Amino acid sequence: MSYTPAEVSFLAEHQEEIASLDLSLTKSSRLKDTEILKEKFGEFGRAVMELVTARSSGKLPSGWLMDADSAQQATPVEVAAYRAAFLAEQGVGSVHDITCSIGTEGYNSPLEYFGSDLDESRVKMARYNLSSAKIFRADALTTTTTAEVLLADPARRAGGRRITRPEDLVPPLSEVVAKHRGKELAIKCAPGLDFSEWSGLVTVASVEGAVKEACLYTPGFGTGRRAVMIRGHKVDVLDDQESNLPEAGDIGSYLIDPDGAIVRAGLVQHYAAREGLHQIDPRIAYLTGERIPEGTSGFPFIEKVPLKRLKSVLKSYDAGSLEILVRGVEVDPDQLRKKMKLKGKKPFAVIITRIGSQGIALLCKPRVSSSEDNYAT
Structure with a gap:
């Protein structure tokens, strides 16, 4: 409230x-x-x-003013820091956040930061949080600045539902672009938004494996798709420039579920090419190969199991606990776990997915992190 x-x-x-x-x-x-x-x-x-x-929640600096909604909606400081650094690398010196809320985008920014919002209380909080007078009350659809880049974050929910179409954003994406035509824009959106028609650069960012947002940049910043994966102090950026993309093939020693930013950005094949992996099916995002990429985790593969035989196979392996991943098949992991009635002692993982037209269970050893010990020989 x-x-x-x-x-x-x-x-x-x-x-x-x-x-x-x-x-x-x-x-x-x-x-x-x-x-x-x-x-x-x-x-x-x-x-x-x-x-x-x-x-x-610990999401934002501890001394900041915030309410529950603004804290929940705020861009993670790691993502804001990446964006500011990216803009600075592009030669940008000033940015105006036209939906600034409580000021997350201005936190420790290397850019000259201006902020505005229609909500008077959030303007007051942003001024306090950033110790800045360059924050004022204004409508996002008015021209109030000469900053080089405008940053916007249209409302992503309406009537309690998540918005998935650009024209349904509040204000609509097309209206934001039209009202600020001639300006370079960076527009934050939900990562599930359909941005297939956007002609500029699209980045999808994740923090510690959790997808946080997509950002649509006007063509002045380039075109294409980019996944930005932030883990600790490391930022891994994957683009769509690779042209020699691997085809799907047989399952190797490991199965890897790529970072959600890679999946949302449509860069699964590009990541596979970079890491020497390939898909198990051209329509499914799971990857396989003889190594687990640095800084990630994966599952040592054991065998394919028909879904109808999964319970008996798990019993034969003395399975007692199970990590379940599902993609491409309508299966509820919690219900499946109950149905398996595990009574054994050993931990396993199972990936429920589709290869071709067949739903299949891929039985694996428990998740392991990448290290030299996890390379197949």
Whole structure:
């Protein structure tokens, strides 16, 4: 729940008191925590509860002002840092974030950063978070700056549902482009958006394997598709420039489920080419080969098992626990696990997928991380 401007001012003025609070912040303690805050902060107790709860996610800098919605919607700081570095490498010196919310894109940015938002409370939070006066209230569809690049993040949900078509964004993608024609744009979108008609560069970013967003850049920044995979302090960038793409083939020593950013960007074959792998089926994203790429994980392959025989085969292997991956077949992992009724002692993994027209289970040893010991000989 958002704050009133008065609540934002109160939170900013009472940071030391709020930081010193010792609350449990569990489901069972929520009522007691709320009562403590109401007694201590009166009518602002609700706002303080919202703030400490939002901060507990650890997603954003600990001293920032935020509410639950803005914290959940905020771009991860790692992704914002990559974008700022990318723009700086392109020779950009200034950026205007026309849907700035609480200011994540401006955090430690090497660019001259301007921010604006229609929500007065979020503008106040962004000013506090970035200690900047270059943040103001404005509609995203008005021209309010001379910055070299405009950054936008149209609303990705409507009526409680995730938006999947560019024309359904709020404001619509076409309207953002039309209102700022002549400007270079970087437009953040949900990674599941259909961006097949976008003529400029599209990047899909993940953090620690979890896909976070797509970003559509106007053609001035190039064209094509790019996957940006951030793990710790390492950023791995994969583009679509490789032309010698491998065909699907037999299953090798390992099975690899590529990073979601690779899958969403449509670069599975390109990743396979770079890493000496190939697909097990041209329509399925699982890869196979004799090595596990650096910084990733995979599964040592054991055998193909018809779905009808999976339970008996798992029993013969004394399986007691099971990691289940599914792609290309309608199977609920939780229901499948219950159906297997595992009573053994050994851990395994199974990939339920489709090869050709046949649904199949690929039985594997437990997931392992890449290392020289995981190379087949």
